[in-house]
Amino acid sequence: MTVIFSKKCEYGLQAVLYLSAKGIGEIVSADEIAKKLNIPKEFVSKILQSLTESGLVNSKKGKAGGFSLAKEPSKIRLIDIVAAIDGLGMFNTCVLGFPSCSPDHPCPLHEKWGSLRSSTYNMLTEQTLDELKEKTLNKIAHLEA
Amino acid sequence: MTVIFSKKCEYGLQAVLYLSAKGIGEIVSADEIAKKLNIPKEFVSKILQSLTESGLVNSKKGKAGGFSLAKEPSKIRLIDIVAAIDGLGMFNTCVLGFPSCSPDHPCPLHEKWGSLRSSTYNMLTEQTLDELKEKTLNKIAHLEA
DNA sequence: CTTTAATCAGACAAAAAAATCTGTTTATAG
């Protein structure tokens, strides 16, 4: 099987969307996130720690501590989270794995894939957390099932 | 890092494109493919064996043996190779990893990603080996570098 | 018929990704 984002990145995106749905400044524990999203607690905790280092998330230690967004949701783009976790390699390496793929020695899919990849990149760059809030709330409402 | 296709699938696509570039019916050894494409020989050999089981490739044992396409290049689509190696999971599982993602309980990216994914699927379905032959030949000509 | 060069089969090894565990530090609440 193949996948666009690593599991780490999927979980990271889910967690950040969850944070944004709770409202700005709201502090949420890794435990709550893990339970609601059905993610291993220690794992999501690690991911949020790394996003804290990246400056996308704030953390507060001690009792009643947890995580919150470090910026306004309108200032956090999906690509920022992807870049922090998976990096942007998928947007500049050859889809067929040719190490030597370049505009002057393109692989057979260079153009076709290039344009799809750009569309994907643009989508992730345009989508900010605030724009997704309503959809995120809807989704979260149905997670109990 | 993330990736669209697994290494196995990348190598499989490269190898099949290589076969198609050599002309229909032409038999090529795993050794030659491995050397030209800079892929571990045993690995590409395994991949071609599996594609043989899938009916996309023919194999011939013994001296002067090797692999060849099992169908006309115009009848082999890229999606066939992807399906045989990586499966089609990436085209029907949630991009954010929500197990419960569906049209009635969509994830926040459901529509936007869905349309990009369809475009990708369509591209892989439309592209057959014969259509890529010229580009493949060009690429192969530059692999020595 | 014997040598050679190939696929094939299946175990094995190494590396990467995903997940878990153990314990420490920190801050709040009682």
Add this chain to the structure above:
DNA sequence: CTATAAACAGATTTTTTTGTCTGATTAAAG
């Protein structure tokens, strides 16, 4: 102050992916 609940740090384990090795089988060529 003390108990508690959280992040934090880092080692460890498990699983998956990637890659390697050994030998058996097969077929062509001399």
